[in-house]
Amino acid sequence: MNEIKLYKSPWKAIRLLLLCLPFVVLGVLDLSYHNFESDWVSWCCICFFGLGIPFGIFNLFDKRPQIIINETGIFDRSAYKDFINWDIIDHAYWNTSYKQAFVCLIIKDEFKHLIEGNEKLRKLSKAMGYEEINIDLGPVSNIDHEKLTGLIVNLASAKPSDRGLLINKTLHRSPDQKQI
Template sequence: MNEINLYKSTGKAGKAILFSFLFLIAGVWLLNSGSSLKWVGWGNLIVFGPSILINLFHLFDRRAQIVINEQGIFVRAMKQETLPWKYIKGTLPNPDYKNRALLLLTDTSYTPPLDKWYNNIKVTESWGGQTLSIPIEKIKVDEDNLKELIASMVEVNQTGKGNRQGIISQYNNTGRKKTHT
């Protein structure tokens, strides 16, 4: 099956590991130097030691975070089945510029999963649907190209003209996406 897999950015995890390692070294230095700031050294060890382990997991996690195929969109962070194209009406501009997120406008007949991600779903009456926030801050992808792809896939669903497999193949062949860094 033809699909687009989007993975986590390894660069961000690498930077976080480097940052944590520097503070870990500073903490060890403070403990060994006989300084009166031993509590700062222990604080660095307690906070940044586990941080290195967590970021190592993020660095080597090679599971696809977002999978776009002919059936719909699968988002690993949402822990649910694939969101079918029949429920997706389009994308919306993100009003929060600090957090990179893809806002999908979904049909009101879509029943969201009732778990911790339920808070990311808000009913938007002015657009006639509800928005679903997909976090993409850790994924290396161009937001505009991703929105363009989703708009093309939704258009195929609404008009019945074109095929999704061709759109996915064209997106894969143009080299506009980055899967691994």
């Protein structure tokens, strides 16, 4: 079975590390300047920005795919436990919030009861212009969210026998065509 696998961007992890390290170093230097006496600003700086370092290291070395698209459905590792089957997806659209792209999946009415989660959060999500199921494209590197949304719409509306061909065609595009 062919799959499209989208991975986390290592550059975003490096950027997180580069943004956190100077604040941690400045906090340690400030503490050493005061002979490691209690300076709450330095400790807050070290503790807060120090949390970004293990997250950045983990994301840098995490080689698991973030999003998997195959003939069965779409899987987003950060948000869901299982594949979202193509048969329950009615439509999809993309939305951005503060330069963060999301693919919003509209679920068919007969399958909405299968969606788990807090009802208030789902209503808030709807009020903000999103859906009950949203795929975050922020961690993924160099993705064209418009083309990915088009692919999801095509796969959701295609016959099950044609989905493998669509994925194959997407995987084997010519080098001059931009990938998703």
